[in-house]
Amino acid sequence: MEEKNKKLVYDIKLSSVAPGKITGENKLYNLKGIDLAMKLHYIKALYFFTNPNYNNIINGSNSFISILELKKPMFDWLIAYFMVCGRVRSSFTEDRPTIKLNDAGIRIVEAKSDKTVEEWLAMEGYICNFQDQLVCEDDNGGLGPDLPFSPLVWLQVTWFKCGGISVGLSWAHILGDAFSASEFMNMLGQYMQGSPGQSLTSHHQQPKIICLQDPPQPEYPPPNTTREPVSVKRVNPVGSHWVIPSTNCKIGTFTFNLSPKQVDQLHSRVHGSKMNDNNSTSPCFEVITTIMWKSIAKIRKDLDTNVVTICRPRTTKRHKIVPYNGQVIGTVEVTFSVSSADPMELIQLVVENVVDESDMVEELVNKEMGKHDFVVYGANLTFVDMEEANVYGFEIKGRRPRFASYTIGGIGDKGVIVLLPGPKNGIDGGNGNKLIMTFLPEDEIELLKSELKEEWCIG
Missing domain, CATH: 3.30.559.10 (Chloramphenicol acetyltransferase-like domain)
Incomplete structure (x- = not known):
């Protein structure tokens, strides 16, 4: 495809959003073995939203939502999801990584495109060839090599000439599986339910509470503990750059x-x-x-x-x-x-x-x-x-996505x-x-x- 390497987005801006409340000092979020089994994998989600006022748009100058409306609810949202705002640390005395809850925040990317939502969706193989232009991640392809400075979550918002937008999520799999990532985005939609300009304090009396639950009992036969799992493949340690060899x-x-x-x-x-x-x-x-x-x-x-x-x-x-x-x-x-x-x-x-x-x-x-x-x-x-994932549960101004997809990065x-x-x-x-x-x-x-x-x- 001739356009394969063509940049279809421009005017890229980077910023960060941190929780609106300090988590605390010297607190750690301990990663389980099952989390660290997923350290070389990443979840990437992409949501397209059409503009309900498309016929009134001239040259994409008036999107149906602004960056302020998107960012403002995030401060409370990230209080609830404080663990995604931390950074990976490895102990000097052992090789087990943890997440330091230092409120460093998630990375926000803003971009523009001269195409419409429908033109994007009509491009053959766009998920294969162009999705990385709408779902931003660290330039190194994953966490590291400077782990203490690598965000665990990236959100990219791209405005199209039709006034619609896409929201792309890059999510470190150590945080949770795709169902957790989907619920993370759906909760953002709930935090955005306040009217434009309304104070978050008046709309949300307090941040929505999320909690741990006891893991469900397995539905499948218990494993034969005399053998090793055949579901995973060993690779040499990747060091501080968490990408698949x-x-x-x-x-x-x-x-x-x-x-x-x-x-x-x-x-x-x-x-x-x-x-x-x-x-x-x-x-x-x-x-x-x-x-x-x-x-x-x-x-x-x-x-x-x-x-x-x-x-x-x-x-x-x-x-x-x-x-x-x-x-x-x-x-x-x-x-x-x-x-x-x-x-x-x-x-x-x-x-x-x-x-x-x-x-x-x-x-x-x-x-x-x-x-x-x-x-x-x-x-x-x-x-x-x-x-059964509720991938269409992420709403912006009462509108569900025109199209949503989830992919996996770091595949054998x-x-x-x-x-x-x-x-x-x-x-x-x-x-x-x-x-x-x-x-x-x-x-x-x-x-x-x-x-x-x-x-x-x-x-």
């Missing part, structure tokens, strides 16, 4: 939407004659996992596909909960050819035979602290379930598939559509597109 191949990306009718058709194809059996129905995630697993196994001639990692939330209830890594890191392992397997057999495995390795991962990271770092996403072919070369709720035919929220984000070695992308189209009528 170079992989063996370049990761490419493509996305596709499924309408409710297409989802029903895929259910029918997978379940076959058992479609009407009440015991055979399954969520869309399990159907998509089966189809993608089988298709990728065919492309790879069953190499590197006998073990897959399944990342699903233990609970989707994150409202007013401190961010945390609450995802199940599970695995499914087979001894047969996946490419020629009956889809119903794969469905059953994904439903009943996932082994929860989360505790094993926690134990391994704690045991090998300082000796190794780890890759989770893409260590095996990985499927991430965000089907086995690839990742993410299932998200899709847009509602172009306006304000999801209505049963599904969005599938695919991250695979570049040389597999076109092969997978062909396989999905020929075998499953997708594309």
Whole structure:
């Protein structure tokens, strides 16, 4: 694509926003082993909002929201989310990092674009080629090498000529999983509910309270503690620059939407004659996992596909909960050819035979602290379930996003598939559509597109 390297945003400004109340002196936020297992991974979210007064806009001179309206509620918002405003510190006496709660704040990026929201969304492969222009991060690609000065969260607001905006989030995965990141943004929308110019003190009598919760009990069979987890890959310690080491191949990306009718058709194809059996129905995630697993196994001639990692939330209830890594890191392992397997057999495995390795991962990271770092996403072919994530819950002035997406940074070369709720035919929220984000070695992308189209009528 000719525009691939073209800068589509300009007039970039940097600033920071800190909590409106001091957290305290010499306080630390201790990271668990499961948090540090995710230290090389980052979550990137992107929300597009259209301008309700587009017909009255001339050359983008009047957006429907100002930077002041966006920033002003953040001071109270960040009081509740004080941990995201800290900076990573490593002890001189041990190798275990912590977050120093020094109220250093989150980084804010402001930018402009001469394109409209619809022009952005119409660009082929924009998530692959251009998303990094709307979701800013540290120039070094991740935390470090100056860890004490690296923000854990970046927010980029881009104004378009139509008066619409995009809001991009870059979120260090050590803070929490994608459900926590989504709730973080949804809470910002709640803090913005006051009318323009209204004092935050009068609108919010006190900051909304968030709290810790007891982790839910595992729904999957307990792990075999006599073995090590196969869901993670060891890498040499990365030191103070927290980015994944170079992989063996370049990761490419493509996305596709499924309408409710297409989802029903895929259910029918997978379940076959058992479609009407009440015991055979399954969520869309399990159907998509089966189809993608089988298709990728065919492309790879069953190499590197006998073990897959399944990342699903233990609970989707994150409202007013401190961010945390609450995802199940599970695995499914087979001894047969996946490419020629009956889809119903794969469905059953994904439903009943996932082994929860989360505790094993926690134990391994704690045991090998300082000796190794780890890759989770893409260590095996990985499927991430965000089907029930409330990614359209982030509202600005009562408007839901025109389109929202979540991606993962720092992916291993086995690839990742993410299932998200899709847009509602172009306006304000999801209505049963599904969005599938695919991250695979570049040389597999076109092969997978062909396989999905020929075998499953997708594309």
